[in-house]
Amino acid sequence: MSARITDLSRRRFLNGSLMIVAGAVTAACSTDPTGTSSSGAKTTLNVWFHAYGEAGTQQAVLRYATAFTKANPDIAVKVTWVPGDYTSKLNATLLTDAAPDVFEIGDFSESLARRGQIAALDDIYGSEKADFNDNAINSVTVEGKLYGVKSLDDVMVLYYRKSKLSKAGITPPDTFDALVAAAKELTTKKNKGLFLGNDGLGDSPIVAVRSNGGDLVSDQGKAAFGSAQALEALTGLKRLHDDKSLLLGFTTDWGDPSAFTQNVVPMQWCGLWAMPAINKALGDDFGVMPWPAFKAxxxxxxxxxxxxxxxxxxxxxxxxAKKFVQWLWIQQSDLQKDWTASYGLHVPPRKSVAATADKLSQGSAKDTVTLATKYGKANPGTWSSAVSTAFNTAAAKIVGGQGDPAQLLADAVKKAQTDIDKQLS
Known part of the structure; x- marks a missing residue:
């Protein structure tokens, strides 16, 4: 459920009752605290969710909302299910009187807290704060205060076909050089060796920079991807393109495992959410690995x-609104387990919930959780659309051999810093 790809290939428009609101297509349903209408409630909350692609998610959200209203009859909940470009619709609506009372966001945006758009939620965590994993706490912390409650963690790794690599005499790559060599060796006249995304990049620029000890944005709010480590890593990515070992322009993007499950590629960057589908298609003939270290x-x-x-x-x-968020994502451990394990596969941010998640306790799922604990990196809170676009545009030009890499990165850093400064001002 990576935020960056939800509005593109992996999130699809869902069938159901739709209505048009201010030019945006949404699906809205309300809980019924009285059994006949929502008029018995003193308050009705408008709660926004992006249109998850996994079957059953919309029904689950409505079920949770109904359970909340049953426990709190004075508060009704209108669930607004938003397909399409969720982030753009949310940002536009937040500027109006129609702004939702509760809403979800993908990669956390620090600027929402700094401009006073979202409320600090320290008071609803209480003693349960210690039960959330470090990433879930650190990612929503701005100047010492907590501005959100993580509902699920999505983990992204490299999937590989055990049989394909074994037949080629290749061990799972543990360095970037080994990854380049494996992708080239596994490329044939009919198939490519690796799928990172239809643009040939996906998340690879981000993880490549970090795999070489580089950073994206420093703790002091400085765009840091113009470093020597970042330049070296991004220039290195060009090798995969020069070798023509990357699958480009597939029918689905990297968030969907079809290229991998349909034997189009033996290695693919994808998310834990896809593992149930991969397991169904391939049995145990797959493994997971992190993006490898760039070098020693x-x-x-x-x-x-x-x-x-x-x-x-x-x-x-x-x-x-705080009461709803506290009830659903802090107090209801059974619903959190259902949300993260019944529709695709995700990691519960609550450590106690994750510890009892059977689907994460064995095989490649367990391996993925272990890798996330050891090597997991979240994007910084200042990694806005403008910052990401500046970085990815430069990365695309570098791997495409379009200009001087150092100058391209320097220009991107300037653009990114301008936006970061606005966020932090």
Whole structure:
């Protein structure tokens, strides 16, 4: 459920009752606290979710909302299910009186907290704060306060076919050089060796920089991807393109495992969410590995994303909204387990819930969780669309041999820093 790809290939428009609101297609359903209508409630919360692609997710959300209203009859919940470009629709609506009371966001946006759009939620965590994993806490912390509650962690890794690598005499690559060599060796006249995304990049620029000891944005708010380590790693990615070992322009993008399960490629960057489908198609003929260390002195990298529930600080129902978020994502461990394990596969941010998640306790799923714990990296809170675009545009030109790599990165850093400064001002 990576935020970056939800509005593209992996999230699909869902069938159901739809209505048009301010030009945006949404599906809205309300809980019924009285059994006949929502008029018995003193308050109705508008809660936004992006349109998850996994079957059963919309029904699950409505079921959770109904259970909340049953426990809190004075608060009804209108679930607004938003397909398409969720982030753009959310950002536009937050500027209006129609802004939702509770909404989820993908990679956490620090600027929402800094401009007072989302409420601090320290008071609803209480003693349960210690039960959330470090990533779930650190990713929503701004100047010492917590501005969201993580609902799920998404983990992204490299999948590989055990039989294909074994037949070629290849061990799972543990360095970038080995990954390049493996992708080239596994490329044939009919198939490519590796799928990173239809653009040939996917998350590879981000994880490549970090695998060489580089950073994206420093703790001091400085764009850091213009470093020598970043330049070396991004220039290295060009080798995969020069070798023509990457699958490009497939029918689905990297968030969907079809290229891997349909034997189009023996290695693919994808998420834990796809593992049930992969297991169904391939049995145990697959394994997972982190993005390998670029070279000695670097470190393997696993990208950790996910979704976070936030409260609109400018709304008129902040207390009720906090109560809903606390009830659902902090108090209801059974619902958290259902949400992360019944629709695709994800990691519960609550350590106690993760420890009892049977589907994560064995095989490649367990391996993925172990890799995330050891090598997991989340994007910084200042990694906005503008910053990401500047970085990825430069990376695409570098791997495509379009210009001087150092100058391309330097220009991208300037653009990114301008946006970061706006966020932090």
């Amino acid at each position: 002195g670097g470190t393997p990298v696993v990208r950790v994303g996910g979704w976070t529930s936030c409260v609109n600080a400018k709304g008129k129902k902040v207390d009720e």
